[in-house]
Amino acid sequence: MAPSRDFYDTLGVARDVSADDLQRAYRKLARTYHPDINKDPGAEERFKDISEAYDVLSDPEQRRRYDSFGPDFRQVPPDVDPQTWARARAGGGRRPRRRNGPAADARTQSGGFSDIDLETMFGGMFGGRGAGGFGPIPGADQEAEIELTVEEAYTGGRRTITLAGTDDRRTLDVTIPPGVTDGQRIRLSGQGGRGGDRAAPGDLFLVVRLAPHPRYRVNGRDLTVTLPLAPWEAALSASVAVDTPGGEAKVQVPAGTSSGRRLRLKGRGLPNPRGRPGDLYAEARIMVPARLSDEERRLFEQLAAVSTFNPRSRP
Structure with missing residues (x-):
């Protein structure tokens, strides 16, 4: 007998798949392999495997037992501890006889599916049996x-x-x-x-x-905004107003700030209903007047005469 396929592999999903993603994966495969649509010889068998896997994994209790006992989950009595079962299997203990009844394998001895099993597996999801022996096709996502x-x-x-x-x-x-x-x-x-x-x-x-925004750059929940600064604000420190989507905020500019420095406003990015909100980063950009008054020019010339700062020197 060929080994049982893993139900998660059959549906192409991870073991921690959510109920919604599990249903989407099943619907996609069911539409692909439904015998009323797919006439390939192997489609009907594939469809049955897909439906059996979904029937088990969509039921929380059956999925819990499948995760605990694997392909043997139908054979294991309800009161067996998973760790005890694993130790017994590792020690070569005999597997209990397969029980008959609703918990037994859906496949009959002839290799087909019984009418009651078809109704159980396919009827709920496909809305009953159709003229071709298979249920109606669910709507596509x-x-x-x-x-x-x-x-x-x-x-x-x-x-x-x-x-x-x-x-x-x-x-x-x-x-x-x-x-x-x-x-x-x-x-x-x-x-x-x-x-x-x-x-x-x-x-x-x-x-x-x-949509692209004239002010904000978005990275996940974090936002970045340009913060224009006057030379003296960047050199001497200042408290500067910043526009955020939630309203105006204040950012403290440290003395000696150069263009490109990012100042973080914690939690002022996009909110997160399930966790920590994003942050807003104010990126400094030092601006100079396009035209200087006589007094401004005199002061800048005086600064240039006394300053030893060289922005192009390597540290």
Whole structure:
């Protein structure tokens, strides 16, 4: 007998996959190998393997037992400790006989699937049995991009979007959570492709794209803004106002600051509902007057005469 395939490998997912990502992986594979669509000789068997893997991993209790006992999980009595089982297997102990009934392997002795097992595995996800012996095809998940300003990403809010598909045009009200980042996906449950024969529709995922901003540069949740400074502010120290998406903030410029120095304002970047917010970095840029008054020129000439500072000397 060929060794059992790992259910996670069958669905092409990691062992720590979330329930949502597990469902997306299953739907994608199910649409590819559903026998009503794919006429390859091996598609039906592949479809059954995919459905069996999803049936187990989508059930929290079965997934826990599968993670604990591996392919033997159906044979292990409910009260067996995983570590005890592992020690018994390592010591060459005999495996318990396979039990019959609902917990037994879905495959019959003839290698096929019984009617009750087909209904259990495929009926819930595909909405019942179809004319061809297999359930309706679930709706496809879809993606669309939504462009936001940095300010919208910071505060969140409501947006109305219009989606123009091949067969319909829809207008949706979308809630933008505060602190979304570029590339993040916003899930709209049930707003994806339509399912066949009354099957459940897929989900719509809005991929966030942050529009270029005239003031802020974005890196994840961190923001960088240019901080113009007068020569005396950079040389002598100053407290300078900085615009942030959350309002004005003050930054203390240390004495001796040169252009390019980044001053960190902790937590003033994009918010994070589940953790630490991003930071805002004020990047110093020393500016000089385009035109000098007579008095300014005199003072700069006096500074040049007495200063020994050489910005081009190597340290």
